Amino acid sequence: MTSAITTTALTKRYGSHTAIRELDMAVERGSVFGLIGPNGAGKTTTLRLLLDIIRPTSGSMTVLGVDPRAGGADLRRRIGFIPGELRLEGRVKGGALLRHLAEISGPVAPGAIEELAERISLDLTRPVRTLSKGNKQKLGLVQAFMHKPELLVLDEPTSGLDPLIQREFLVMLREAREAGQTVLLSSHVLSEVQQAADDVAVLADGKIVARGDVASLRIASVRRIRATVAGADADTLRTALAAVPEVEDLDVADSPGAADLVRVSATAHNGIDAVVRALTLGEIRDLTVEEPDLEESVLDLYARTEGAS
Numbered sequence: 001m002t003s004a005i006t007t008t009a010l011t012k013r014y015g016s017h018t019a020i021r022e023l024d025m026a027v028e029r030g031s032v033f034g035l036i037g038p039n040g041a042g043k044t045t046t047l048r049l050l051l052d053i054i055r056p057t058s059g060s061m062t063v064l065g066v067d068p069r070a071g072g073a074d075l076r077r078r079i080g081f082i083p084g085e086l087r088l089e090g091r092v093k094g095g096a097l098l099r100h101l102a103e104i105s106g107p108v109a110p111g112a113i114e115e116l117a118e119r120i121s122l123d124l125t126r127p128v129r130t131l132s133k134g135n136k137q138k139l140g141l142v143q144a145f146m147h148k149p150e151l152l153v154l155d156e157p158t159s160g161l162d163p164l165i166q167r168e169f170l171v172m173l174r175e176a177r178e179a180g181q182t183v184l185l186s187s188h189v190l191s192e193v194q195q196a197a198d199d200v201a202v203l204a205d206g207k208i209v210a211r212g213d214v215a216s217l218r219i220a221s222v223r224r225i226r227a228t229v230a231g232a233d234a235d236t237l238r239t240a241l242a243a244v245p246e247v248e249d250l251d252v253a254d255s256p257g258a259a260d261l262v263r264v265s266a267t268a269h270n271g272i273d274a275v276v277r278a279l280t281l282g283e284i285r286d287l288t289v290e291e292p293d294l295e296e297s298v299l300d301l302y303a304r305t306e307g308a309s
């Protein structure tokens with residue numbers, strides 16, 4: 001497999017602050033690569049380095065086989081980019097802006113802009129300055145995808161988009177991969193990366209703290225579980241749950257409203273399977289497994305990685 005992106009000991013300092021330190025990363029061609037991490041981890045800095053918007057303090061990188069510093073307009077034409085913060089002002093209408101960008105970014109198939117706009121419900125006839133944050137983001141999506149670039153570099157692409165459009169975006173990512181395009185997707189939304197990415201790197205404090213495929217990383221292993229259980233008493237359930245390894249914040253109590261029901265809440269640090277099994281001592285009437293908090297998951301992972309090394 002050849003790489004669409006490689007970085008070697010890539011480092012970026014802002015004064016005395018190191019935003020990215022000694023980053024080694026490889027993104028395979030034709031894959032969707034998720035870069036995930038809490039706010040300030042260094043995701044945007046990494047993407048801006050790859051696009052030659054900012055320059056590294058040290059280290060090297062290749063993007064589609066060339067050094068981004070030397071790639072110039074030719075390289076940029078092969079990339080579709082959504083910046084984290086999209087600033088769109090002016091009276092120009094969305095459609096006109098996209099057609100103008102299409103002339104710069106190079107060949108866009110006839111009708112491609114309109115087709116993409118329709119898929120994500122973007123009105124091309126409105127002046128861009130009147131568009132809401134979400135609609136500006138849609139414009140960003142269309143301009144990144146419209147010329148079917150070899151590489152898509154997407155910084156928090158779904159911020160401000162409603163769930164229906166987010167779903168359509170995931171379909172667009174799948175289609176891009178099927179067409180052989182490479183996607184680098186930065187996000188702090190764990191579920192989005194889980195659904196879309198083949199490989200993931202977890203960034204924290206400018207360093208990759210874990211990498212691999214989503215399942216093997218177990219970045220989703222911290223889950224908050226709430227359940228209502230019938231037909232089992234609170235003491236029995238509490239004992240069974242307390243025996244499950246790596247369960248914390250356990251709270252088991254009779255439901256105030258209904259004599260037969262027990263309410264359970266717990267944080268599982270090692271997957272939910274054992275917790276759910278313990279709950280089946282009774283009849284599970286209600287079960288909520290919350291999206292893991294990324295910050296917490298990354299810290300958890302950090303602790304495990306540090307502990308292992």
Ligand SMILES: Nc1ncnc2c1ncn2[C@@H]1O[C@H](COP(=O)(O)OP(=O)(O)OP(=O)(O)O)[C@@H](O)[C@H]1O
Binds near residue numbers: 039044045
């Ligand atoms: N121009 C700059 N000058 C000084 N510090 C900066 C600059 N840009 C970024 N930083 C710092 O570098 C670190 C990494 O920032 P970066 O924007 O890359 O993080 P991020 O992972 O994209 O976070 P977010 O999800 O909040 O966008 C942060 O501590 C940030 O404050």
